[in-house]
Amino acid sequence: MSSESQPLSRRSLLKRAGAVVVTTALGPIVLDSFTPLGQAAWAAPALASTGSLPAGTPIVVVIDLQGGNDFLNTVCPIGDKWYYDAKYGRGSLAISQSSALALGGTSVGLHPSLTWLRDRWQNVGDVAIIRGVGDDTREFSHFTSMDRRATAVLSGSSATGWLGRYNDIVAADSPLAAISTSGLHPSLLASTVPILQVTSCGGMSLGADWRWRSGFVEALTAMGTKNTAAGMVGRSGANHRNVMAAVQRVSSAANQSWQSGSSGGLQSQLAQCAMLIANGLPSQTYVASTSGFDTHGGQSWMHGDLLKNLDAALKAFFGIIDGQSRRNDVFVLISSEFGRQVRPNASSGTDHGQAGGCIVLGGGVRGGLYGAQPTLDPGGPTAPNRINDALVPTVDFRSVYASVLDRLSGDATTANRVLGKTMTRTAFWGPRHPAASAA
């Protein structure tokens, strides 16, 4: 295999499936064309709002790295001379070839903080790295970019998120289908599916001031269960019923021995996800988020710490999930609103960029490098190959979403409904491909 082909050659994939080249204002974005696996051990949707998620149903845990993760220093193109170029490269922020964690058979290396992830890539082979992810709108604002990533709508605003629209299709009205472990993540905003915010399974409770507690929750419950009103009041009454049920269900999933990390931190958020997944909660969509990735200054140590936390959280999460019967169902999508500019700024940080990347790992994922690395060659003194020194995207983020939705739905059409258009797919599903055994 060629140096970039481990484990699955992009070139061979394109040859096999045919490439789709989309011409945009920024130039061509090459997308992997892919026919979804029509197989589906899991036959399509209609999730119950109670009981257990059927075994074999795929579950996504999204990790949103808020602030714009520097993907160029997460998955580092250590084989590219432009990465180290004194004038147009990463300068003092470059991760040296000797410190990067090389991914065997490729010309990239992971940030030295990502030791668990490297081992997972090497030994398990279910880590897919998608490079060049972005969109072609030249948007540099956090708020707009986050909104677009959450809604998967690039123009105007949308009242619903991409996972919310999915849940509206497969789990309409279910109070347990959309789990957010930090705030109400807008990707889960739906028309009929409320977001269930779980900061702590064990801490989920409904109470009242001790001086008037007696009979309070009972009265609140009666308001919901006996409410037969129509319209908004009826919906609100139904919400009361749902919350009572959700509180009971979530608190019953608490598992103190799995609790780890500081409260509210990513590791703890993923621990709550693991508890709910193991409990069989009828949900396919979990969203965790962590901030601090807006590394405008002092990036070197800060980004190292952020990625170390990410690596530790993943290690703890898969440490639990790998021992569960649903281990082949659960996968993680790591995403961020954009990447960062190539050259360091005057504060030893990096400013808002464009193309970043996604990492998908876990059940069903065929490990490997996907998507083309955006060119680091500036193309001349005025760097025409860059957008304000940012990398030009090669993969539309919605094509990653489409592949995730294919997996969740088990069919090839739901993704198109959710995204409002037919996106080409990024083909990271398939048998595991551990580099270690292939070597």
Added chain:
Amino acid sequence: VASAARVLAIDLRSQSLSWELRDKMGQHPLLPPNVAGWPAGTRWLSSSVLLTWNELVNRFVAAVRGQTNGVVAQVQAVGRAAAAKEALRLTALTEATASTTQAVAAYAAAGKWDVDRAAGTVALCLVSPEFFVN
């Protein structure tokens, strides 16, 4: 939130409350989820909102419990038989459903009638399904 604060005469400009709302309800008045601002309608009925709202209401009511002419005192003054109706009136829920009216009345009728039972009666109105969509 604003209507509950008005009923209870609480100053909402408190910075700590703002951040608490953001952290717990995912709804910060200054940080809407998209450029269109905070959406109205069903999304406010998110499960976590009721949990946090219940917690905040209990704290709001605890804060005004001792006020001489406050809402809690007014409800206590009318006596337990009329308490549900008075509490619903003061929280602007005059068209409450039978299920809510009965639940509040049953709560007021239980235990000892004192300032705490009156406070709980007010709090219940503020977490009723009707209050969310009022």
